[in-house]
Amino acid sequence: MSGVKGSVTPPPAVPPNVLFEALLRLGDDRLVLGHRVSQWCGHGPILEEDIALANIALDLVGQATMLLHLAGEVEGAGRDEDALAYFRDEIHFRNCLLVEQPNGDFGVTIVRQFLFDVYSVVMFDALARSAHPELAAIAAKALKEVKYHLRHSGDWLLKLGDGTIESHDRVQRALNTLWRFTPELFAADDIDRAALAAGIGPDLSAMQAQWISIVRDVVERATLTMPPDVPLRAGRTARQGAHSEHLGHMLAEMQIVARSHPGAQW
Amino acid sequence: MTSPGHAAAGLGAADLAAQAAALPVDGQWPLWEVFTQSEQGAPHEHAGSLHAVDEEQALQNARDVYARRGGVISLWVVPAAAITASSAGDSGPFFDPGAAKAYRHPQFYKAPRGVRVL
């Protein structure tokens, strides 16, 4: 899937490294999550769901491809989306902790997906108005896809939350466990502030308010309980390269063939 | 559009059910028939079927299974059980055109000479 073609014209106010970092964050989130979701293919709870999850994974990897392609162009060092995806080490990845968590059971996958889908919808809705035209175009296209993803994960959250006692317990546990990764989604750092100031990135604290409102609505309709607030972990975030140990194993598998044949065409 | 007729042949299903391994009975999801419309003004055509527990899931699954390649602008999903089909024995009188009933054909109606009707 090719990236947005045409010359890259960032507004003069934004330092290129800010744009590059911002694009890596967006792209890496979707690359990692798309990879995770693709692991379900052939193992889903029912055939129809194998197809649905594959669609979501395809959309996510497609979005990642466009975002990383643009990132490579912005960087201007000759790296394309494959170079970025397959030849960076984990400390250089900029995805959040939430997406690198393992799939767990279907309940964990759905909760992870739901929390991220709400975030994506709010994010791309904001980015569709980005001052950066290529980014805005990618966001507008992605917004259509992620609204559909949210329809899917939201519906499953209702069905599992308000299904059987077992399904309710499983997703409540998943929600409680994954909740600690959510503050990081809205923790603005210098990159975020610079991107916001330049009009190319979103206002994360405004996003958080929207996010929590949508999440609470679905969680409660699913007869689930909102987990207690959890503070942001101190220190560097995954967005700055401080990942969990999960990412390394995931990347080892993802990158092995490409790295075994550097420079080869596929 | 063909008639789905899923309940048509009871014998085979009974055989299979009798032989089936003892997997947990997890409430088999009902069957839905899917109809797709490819462009404005075109009729909805039968595309196939799928299993889903409710309308929302049926619609989403239909979109993923039958519309992911594009070329579909509208989807209908119908519980298979809601469809009534004519039976194979309903040939002949049930479907025969009213050959003796000339009033359904344009030739029945005469127009005055020289007047263009259509």
Add this chain to the structure above:
Amino acid sequence: MSDDPAAMAAFEARIANGESIEPKDWMPERYRKQLIRMMSQHAHSEIVGMLPEGNWITRAPSLRRKVGLLAKVQDEAGHGLYIYCGVETLGADRTDIIAQLLDGRAKYSSIFNYPTLTWADMGVIGWLVDGAAIVNQTLLAKASYGPYARAMIRICKEENFHKRQGYEMVSVLAAGTPAQKAMVQDAVNRFWWPSLMMFGPSDVNSPNSAELMRWGIKRKSNDELRQRFVNLTVTQAIAVGLTLPDPALRYDDATENWDFGEIDWTEFNQVVRGNGQCNQERLDTRRQAEHEGAWVREAASAYAAKQRASSTSVAA
């Protein structure tokens, strides 16, 4: 629904006339049973077939190949689904049919019991395995049973991209680094004979063939289809500079066929009987998915039941 001679004669006349048999039409019990068997086997093959390729999705070496492979495996799930739904029109239950697969009673295509050992296997499977399947499927699109034929038409349209993608992958590897070229040649060496076995035993040893042909479920013999596949494929291998692991391969100017060597039917029979390299693993994987998905399927059913109950009580 007894198979009386008059009804049978009328039925066979319809088929000879190229008519489509639909679910509610009269059909011999044996026709129905054969179709259930064939269609189930076909659907199972699609589902199990997701696994050897699914094995490499997470290791695809470029984003383009990653989405291409994922889309292909997704299509296979879809194909299985079309055919399972087709089988259901014959009065069979998807849950029951799947139970037969999981407890080893039902068969599926033997090719999927081979392991995928390198990335090159992905290209070779698309080229050879899907290539072989297409030779078969193009004819099934004219099967006498309507729902099967219609599912096959849909499948054939989607299958074309699979084979093209596979062959493209193979040609890129064959023209690549020495390591890539060796990788793809090795994959061909492992998959060539199993691909030929996909067409089934020689017709002499195929008991069902004659009846299936008379009933429009099978259109050409196993050997004819296999020969057609060989003729197509040898040229393609030559075009990309790959050899096929058959020293007896020889072009016959008179028949315009590529003559090929003897197939090792011992290996085929072993694999078909459950003793291939991955039979156990394939079924274990499917059983695990089915088992682990039970709570999810139950939850969805329970949710829907609750919603119906509450909307009924609201209406009342």
